[in-house]
Amino acid sequence: MAKIIHDREACIGCGTCAAVCSKHWKMDSDGKSRLIGAKKVGKNEELEVKAIECNQDAAEACPVNCIHIEDGGKRKI
Numbered sequence: 767m768a769k770i771i772h773d774r775e776a777c778i779g780c781g782t783c784a785a786v787c788s789k790h791w792k793m794d795s796d797g798k799s800r801l802i803g804a805k806k807v808g809k810n811e812e813l814e815v816k817a818i819e820c821n822q823d824a825a826e827a828c829p830v831n832c833i834h835i836e837d838g839g840k841r842k843i
């Protein structure tokens with residue numbers, strides 16, 4: 767299992783994650799993105815996934831590096 771973490775406070779609402787990974791990301795009415803199906807953990811959104819899939823593309827493309835991925839308990843990005 768991997769964990770996708772969205773530091774929503776740092777999100778600038780550029781829309782890139784939703785563009786490159788619409789299966790997992792969408793824009794919300796407050797102008798920031800949402801990690802679909804994620805739970806709120808402190809100020810972050812977190813989602814456990816079996817496969818990282820396009821979340822890798824979203825994390826790499828995020829201009830403020832507010833999408834993080836942990837795989838096997840280790841931070842990948």
Ligand code: SF4
Binds near residue numbers: 780829
């Ligand atoms: S790419 Fe990053 S800054 Fe842009 S909407 Fe997604 S999480 Fe927010």
